[in-house]
Amino acid sequence: MSARTAPLPLASVERPVPQAVEAFHVDSPGRRAWRRLVRRRGAMAGLAIIVLVVLVAVLAPWIAPYDPAQQSWTAVRKPPSAAYWLGTDEVGRDLLSRIILGARASLSAGLISVAIAIGVGVPFGLLAGYVGGLTDGLISRITDAMLACPFLILAIALAAFLGPSLGNAMIAIGVTATPLFVRLTRGQVLSVKSEDYVEAARAVGNPHWRIAFRHILPNVLPALLVQATLTIATAIIAEASLSFLGLGQQPPAPSWGSMLNSAQRFLINAPWMAVWPGLAIFLTVLSFNLLGDGLRDALDPRSK
């Protein structure tokens, strides 16, 4: 018999329990996900920029150096300088102040339209996934029909029929994004509704609404959070697109999309008018995409 097959000495079982095992405690899934998220530099950079943009939007009236609507015929299309850090537009308005105030339109459009999409989409997704049968068939076919219309084209059509305004643009984007959340919630519900804990909740006599909202919904939340973050990025671009076309924020109120629209006409003489609003949209959208990607990795149970 070789030495490798010799039995191990039994003395090791009498060793004291290691410190690490004594200190062992169960961490909540949320805390574990947060720790994994913090380790992702891209997601943290995204989160930092989002916090900054939110602060800029909230404090806009106090930090904007000029009145964003104030025109000045002596400062028409001035390039960036000490007086106007990002330059001025075709009627002498300060671009920095307009970009600061424009953050409000973009962020609120992103957040409110996604809130509409979640508010409508999640209950319908829950209903379709939980009830099944004819209800599921009907909701799923309507969802398919809405998803068959390209996102921006449907948003433009809705905004056109509702009338041009920032509020209507938000509704149009929200309604257009709703099927994404219906489909996601339905899929998630179908995968968890046959789990043992749901069966147990049903066996002890919980009403259906309680099972759906208290036992199923919390398990759908991580996927919803990722989708919501990524959809905010899409919604911000959609709002900028609608405003660019004149279907969103109406002048003279500032919005990054409408600023790009007027910048297009002065590209030869004042290219800076196009650079800054586009950069603002890009950075904000990039941040939400970075955070969304990071959240997806951090909330994936298979990731370390």
Added chain:
Amino acid sequence: MLSLIGRRLVQLLPTLFFVSVLIFSLQKLLPGDPALVMVGEEKDPEVIEEIRRQYRLDQPFPIQYLYWMKGVFTGDLGESMRLKVPVLDLVAQKLPVTLQLAVMAMTIALLIGVTAGVLSAVKKDTWVDYAVNMVALWGISTPNFWLGIMLIFLVSVQLGWLPASGYVSPFEDWRHSLATTIMPAFVLGNAIAGVIMRHTRSAMLQALQSDYVRTARAKGLDERVVVWKHAMRNALTPVITLGALEFGTLLSGAVLTEQIFTIPGFGKLIVDAVFNRDYAVVQGVVLVTATTYIVLNLLADLGYILVNPRLRA
């Protein structure tokens, strides 16, 4: 296979029905009486009544819908109020322009996306991988109308290499046509290239870890043959399917890109219709777009089944 195609077609019908109901219902969102919107400045009650009768606005909603659908099935999508031309003629006139743009954009997106995705997977966790990922994220996060404006400034205004706007049909002068469409096609393809790159990367990573790739390597095959022939051939199937699914993104993107580069395509048609309150055109464009998208989805689905025998059962 034929019965499978038949089944898929039958499954498609309810979706198409709901798409048509959705699009027809859009006009119900119009504030006020649609007849008043149609007549504009005209306030003569007889004219308004005539419009109501002509467009069957005096009929209940389901009847209006049935008449509209009857028109759709007979190729009558209504008439443009502004141009006094059948909507179908307008669509037939503008669709080839957007299709040319879409095909060029998809070619650019596949070339960039697949090459970068394969490179990124082969060089996983190296600076090449990180750089490609950053470029993909840049593509996904850049609003294409901004990219278009910036490219016009750089390539057309500063360098004078390409025309800033306009369109020439390839049947008239293909060189000039290429010059007018290459920049908008790049702008359109840019965002999709990012998505394709990400999918190619993950499909390739999966393929590179599979048994048949290990066998190919064990046989002593050249690494280039292993990557480009054995792994990529399998990894590309879902990517091609994704290409078809991204067609919707292309059409959405075309709306703004055509606006910026003044290209008389589908996107420009819907925007002009929106601003002229030409609602029949808006409905017609959305209907044709959605139907094209559904049919492409079906073709992608069938193509996927065709190349993957395990799904045929």
